Amino acid sequence: MTAAAKTRRNNTKIRLSTRQHAVAWLSLHRECAMAALRRLWQQPASSAMTLAVIAIALLLPALLYVTGKNLSQFDNGLAQANLVTVYLQADVDEASIEELQRQMAAHERISSTRYISAAQAATDFAQWSGLGDVVGSLADNPLPASIVIQASDARYETAVQLQETFNGLPGVDFVQMDQLWLQRLDSFLSLAQRAVVALIVVLSLAVLFITGNSIRTSIASREAEIRVMNLIGATNGFIARPFLYSGIWYGLLGGALAWILLALLMLVLRGPATELLAYYGHQYQLQGLGANASFALLGGSAVLGWLGARLSVSRHLTRF
């Protein structure tokens, strides 16, 4: 082999197969992601600060979401029990009560009734409120007797109709729709839902800007490297990639931190909340974020981090 031929052979560019390219590309991405994680680790103070801010920004909407979720349990539970309470006058006589009960039994919109005497009401109250001594010390029972009506359906109109029917009948003091506070709860919940959406939008922007700013700083601190890479033929995509991975890590770790904070908060609240909920019946339990919302939190925060990094990269890498 002549010297020239030998040189030619040595200089032949080794061509890689598509599969080799794919493998190289994948390992490049993995290395890039790990290197980005290492860089976060190398600056623990500033990374921790950024992550804490991201976590708090994400914690607020998550917390509101969980609150709404817990409150809507009542909505679901009580909407089924469309209750109207008919409070009786203190001096009501047996005949009136019987008359009322007969009317109620005949009413097509009523599925069941329950009579609670004044004495029963006092006992129940003493039991529920824990104020038994106070109630016992009173000379007269201040609580009226009542009839609780379970409506045949869950519609608000039915409750209103029942209220109108029984209001003003002999022996009736006043009729109260439990639906009323359900209505309030309903409107509060839809308000809370809107607040969650608004908060998610606003705080997502905050996360976007926080990561964007962190990425801007790290671009500035790696200016020399970026300039050299640019000179020796790195594409913008190649130069941007580590920063995009940093953004993804910021988002993902910030989201994970928010999740942990929320879980801790739930743990602290579990005891008192369970006690409180027990008053309303055993079907109610303090609910956490749940699997779907947890994935949404982590995925959403990773996407936000990536977007923030993209914004920053497209603004600041063009300078080189």
Added chain:
Amino acid sequence: MIRFDDVSKRYQGGHEALKQVSFELEKGEMAFITGRSGAGKSTLLKLIMLIEQLNQGQILVSGRNINRLPRRQIPYYRRRIGVVFQDHQLLFDRSVFDNVMLPLQIEGYDRHEAARRVRAALDKVGLLDKEKLNPITLSGGEQQRVGIARAVVNRPQILLADEPTGNLDPELAAEIMVLFEQFNQVGVCMLIASHDLSLITRLKHRMLTLNQGRLIKDEHQPSRTAAAVAGTSFASQTASRPASPTGHRT
């Protein structure tokens, strides 16, 4: 390989760095650009690398008008050109090995193949035993050699050097030139900007002289290699090997 047709470059603010410069560099040719500071040497190299855009004329590299290159093609174009900087532009946050690896990483080489090439390049510049060191711990001459290894690791057809010996003493400078001649001998087209007249006049390569942006002299001189000037045993070995411009890839 590189052709300048009536190239002019005016910087913002009106300074005319190059005025109607024309020359052509053949495949496998080695040439110096010389002239005082501010004569336009660096600008000329920057135009070839597309760091700066010309205002007039055209530059052809391998027969292609580089000023018509789409923006996103520029990185791929730059990969075919090795560049050695006066301040070597090494990254001090990684080892010598990783510095030389950078161009291959950018091209997406398989790690194993890349490592082989990095070692070959480091061997060529005589720094194989320092691959694990941080370049900041090396001497100026060694740092420059790392820069050269990085410039040639992906085997470019063209090697540009901007004052590569600017910070080195005469002996080290001559050694660097020996290296350049070796690359030239395997067919790499070399264009070296230098104001070190005492060194480059002794080397007897083609010499382009710039003065205030104009090409005032284009001397073809009979070849006398840097190896002979440096006079080291290592250098004289390689100097006796004939140049083989036909052997390089296109």
